[in-house]
Amino acid sequence: MVSNTGWMRDQEGLGLWEHRGKVAVVGWGQSHIDRRWDGVSLDRSCGGLTKEACLKAIADAGLSLDDIDGLITSAETRAEQTWAPRPYFDPPYDTEDGLTFTSADWIQRELGLKNVQYLKSDAPYIGPMMGLAAQAVGDGLCETALVWYPMVNLAGRYGHNNPANNSEEAPGPSAFTLPWGYQSGAMFNNLVIFQQYCKKYGKSHDGLADLCLNLRRNGLMTPWSYYALHEPYQLTREDYLNGRVIEEPLVIYDCDRPVNTCAAFIFTTAERAKDLRQKPVYVLNHAQNGGRGRSTMSTLEEHQEAVASLARKMWEGSGLGPDDVDIFNPYDGYLTFTQQFLEGFQWHGVKWGEAHDFYADDIRVEGPHPFLSSGGNNGTGRTRACLFSDSLEQLRGTAGPRQVTTRADTALAGCNTPDSNGFLMLSKHPS
């Protein structure tokens, strides 16, 4: 049974994933990370950082350039603007390609990859893209895929240069949202749902403080993270509670910070993974959600059902259940919707309405409930890839000061929002 969106596993009833345990993630590379591109240093441009991340991932896997036969990336880099009308540079930085995104062709050319047979530059954002990569390798479209996800942040206040935010007109579906000030699903619809959650369960915004502080703590234990490199200090509860308000009650510390960086991963077959440098981390399943609610704003109940359905798809395809998930890295940008994933997947037994109580318990990496050991996007900067790279490191046992003290045989990671996402189930064991 195939999904009506091709490679996606976005329906219930698909059964065990046909490539369960036959695809592995064997390499990871993270580039340098800055708040913004300075517009001058070409090695820190989108293309420059992509090259850095890709070469690191290939080296991490112990592969050579000639081993790569698949290239997969997304143009959804959240640049929110083009580099133009600013002047382009000498080749290969003479178009948007390499400056606000980095296509498969660009990387193939710049790295001199000779054996590529599968190129995909229009994959979705990283959550579903990781599933697409696993499926592509499983289906034999390529044997060894290089997969990268840049996040681009140029000069100026984030989002303020986006033409859609400066137009007198609201075209397409935005006609029903923009005229009332609606901006993005993560920022608005999920905040509305957070308000509905607080109303239903008697919770309040300050219930997110413990999660926020712990994410920053984990992020500071991530050597490459934005905060470890550029703002190496812990937030206090007072900082959080008095944070600058963006959309009341959402404060600046609920928002993952846009950064300029790239992460890359190598997917290959379990067969090929056997004799590589790293212990393989096997993919047991991938699952996606792509629905939307009935009306303008999805509701709490709709999001809860969306995540419950995502969880059922994940259990069905991986053969695992809530008690089998050791590492859990769901999206946290913004903090207001992370609780939906926690409760929907029932990680560590957390039920609807219980997330804030769980946050107030011991969620440190040293403790019994090392939730979001990655530090998430709030703790490392908005890379989204950190959710997957930490999962990889925890399963390899190489997470350093973030290494959890609980069992770390399986990991569940994904993004973005409860109603629109892609998740991967990873394991040290192929079955």
Add this chain to the structure above:
Amino acid sequence: MSTIPGLERPGPVPNDMTRPFWDACNERRLVLQNCTSCQRLHYPPAQRCDQCGSADNFQWKEVEGKGHIDVYMVIRDSRIRGFRSAQPINFAVITLDEDPGINFLSNLPGTPTGEVPVGAPVELIFEETSTGQLVHEWQVVT
């Protein structure tokens, strides 16, 4: 112009599917797609019924224009140009009394920012946008 000081709403651009909706707004009427085979309202407009899947049984139906405030927040730092000149500004979700599964956005003209009576009844009004197109809005029933 909006009755909210400083607010310049982007103007909705009608397309083939949504033109009857926006034309009705310009006549100060709120019309929703109603699936005549399963009696289900749709908003925003859709290509097909999300309940029975039918694409051929939509009729535009005028609704009464009564609702309630579900939840709200306050926009203090918008990325949208026409809202930056009006912030802080209310942003509320309104459920339609005829079918509370249908919801609308509202900046609640006339309600002081942050003083939103959650749960209160609201009634339909219309406001002008940057392009002159009218949009549906909601105000607290006094």
